[in-house]
Each structure stands twice: as structure tokens, then as C-alpha cells.
Amino acid sequence: MSRHLKVGERIVRTEALHGGITAEMRRLTVGTRDGGTRDLVLRSFVDPFYVEHAEDWLNREAGALALLTGTGVPAPGLVAVDPTAARCAYPSLLMTHLAGRTVLDDEGSETRVPLLARQLVAIHALRPFPKLATSLEQGRPPLAAPGVCGVDDRRHRRASNGRRRGGTGRGDRRDSQARACGRAGTRRGRLHPYG
Structure with a gap:
């Protein structure tokens, strides 16, 4: 992990994120040299069923994140991917943190649906x-x-x-x-x- 941090940075806190269905998600708070912090997200496939599919799925996700870089579509930035667990305990993807929250119910759907539709138009325009x-x-x-x-x-x-x-x-x-x-x-x- 440390090889993907800038000089003088270190992980100062970890927090389990909720809402991930296929993988464990952790927010890693990184302390910067100037005393500030920035957040990364580590997505790790730990369930044996998902580990079996992780290489393909993580490569797809990494490709999609790379494609979206600089397009204006809100998406996390790809930091690193280890789809075969060559360096991590489990197949994993490290990305920048994208502010927001997971919503799995119908709360606020009247507002969300038009926003999602606009995002889909932007994605399909790529x-x-x-x-x-x-x-x-x-x-x-x-x-x-x-x-x-x-x-x-x-x-x-x-x-x-x-x-x-x-x-x-x-x-x-x-x-x-x-x-x-x-x-x-x-x-x-x-x-x-x-x-």
C-alpha cells in the first residue's frame, strides 16, 4: 500500500464502508506531509465466490475508471489494482474517495431519477x-x-x-x-x- 502513497504520507485511520454487496470497502484516511488528509477507498473481494470472479471484475472496473478520468463524469480515480492478490491479502482495487452516500431505498427517488438519467446520458455520450x-x-x-x-x-x-x-x-x-x-x-x- 505504501508504494501508492506520496512521500511523507501515511495511513492514519481506516473505516469500514457500508453498502458494498460483492466486496468489503474501506475508507483509508491518509495523512499528508502538510498536516492535511485525503481519503482513498480500498475495495477487496474476500468471499470465496467473489474471489473466483475478482480478476475479471476488477480489471473491468479499473478499465472503466481509467476511461472516465477527465471526462466530467463523477467517478473515483484509479490508484492501483491487484486483481490476482499478488501483493494484497485479497484481490483489491484502490481508488480515490468520491463524496456521497449509498442509497438502497426509494427515499428521494423523485429527485434522484432525473439526476441519474443525466449521468447516464453523459456516460453513453463517451x-x-x-x-x-x-x-x-x-x-x-x-x-x-x-x-x-x-x-x-x-x-x-x-x-x-x-x-x-x-x-x-x-x-x-x-x-x-x-x-x-x-x-x-x-x-x-x-x-x-x-x-
């Missing part, structure tokens, strides 16, 4: 894949951007051609990877244009 956006504007079918998901365009074409014919493409391992890639939304921790 264009994370320039090559994909250009191909859509030019009327070409949106094949995967090379290197984005780790499955090349030929595999995507074979899988999608097979689906159009009602079959499964050639039926080999590569086609199943392309189909899985198209459903999964990410491969190798990077966002996928179909997901």
Missing part, C-alpha cells in the same frame, strides 16, 4: 474506441479494434458469420473465444467494443 466510432460513422460493421480484446478480426468474422447462418462458425476453439469475447465485454482486462 466514445472510448475511436476506430470503432469512425467505422460506425462510415457505415462499416463494427469489428473489434485490433489488439483491444486479444481476439483478431478474422475470428470475430467467423463467429459472427456462423451466428448469422444459424450455426456456430467453424466450431473450433478460436470461434468459441470470439463468441465469448463478444458476450463478455472484456478480454485481458481491456474494454471491448461489443461489451
Whole structure:
């Protein structure tokens, strides 16, 4: 953890956050060199069921947070991610703290729904894949951007051609990877244009 703090900073307090369903959430208050504080949030998958899925989920979350940086959409900033628990006790993601509170009931929904709708418009207005956006504007079918998901365009074409014919493409391992890639939304921790 200390390698992600600035020189002279240290963790002065931790607090369990409530509302996390799949992971334990802790607010880490960091004391700064000038005597102030700043907050980080550590999201850790500790339940064995969620640990099994943590690598994929944390890579997706890290990719989404990185994508949202500088967009104006309120989101925490990514500090670090350890999706396989190589350095942490559990698979974890460290991010900046975003002020607010978790609301799980209908209290104030008349006010929240329009705010959420505006946020969804802002999120869906993002264009994370320039090559994909250009191909859509030019009327070409949106094949995967090379290197984005780790499955090349030929595999995507074979899988999608097979689906159009009602079959499964050639039926080999590569086609199943392309189909899985198209459903999964990410491969190798990077966002996928179909997901």
C-alpha cells in the first residue's frame, strides 16, 4: 500500500464502508506531509465466490475508471489494482474517495431519477474506441479494434458469420473465444467494443 502513497504520507485511520454487496470497502484516511488528509477507498473481494470472479471484475472496473478520468463524469480515480492478490491479502482495487452516500431505498427517488438519467446520458455520450466510432460513422460493421480484446478480426468474422447462418462458425476453439469475447465485454482486462 505504501508504494501508492506520496512521500511523507501515511495511513492514519481506516473505516469500514457500508453498502458494498460483492466486496468489503474501506475508507483509508491518509495523512499528508502538510498536516492535511485525503481519503482513498480500498475495495477487496474476500468471499470465496467473489474471489473466483475478482480478476475479471476488477480489471473491468479499473478499465472503466481509467476511461472516465477527465471526462466530467463523477467517478473515483484509479490508484492501483491487484486483481490476482499478488501483493494484497485479497484481490483489491484502490481508488480515490468520491463524496456521497449509498442509497438502497426509494427515499428521494423523485429527485434522484432525473439526476441519474443525466449521468447516464453523459456516460453513453463517451466514445472510448475511436476506430470503432469512425467505422460506425462510415457505415462499416463494427469489428473489434485490433489488439483491444486479444481476439483478431478474422475470428470475430467467423463467429459472427456462423451466428448469422444459424450455426456456430467453424466450431473450433478460436470461434468459441470470439463468441465469448463478444458476450463478455472484456478480454485481458481491456474494454471491448461489443461489451
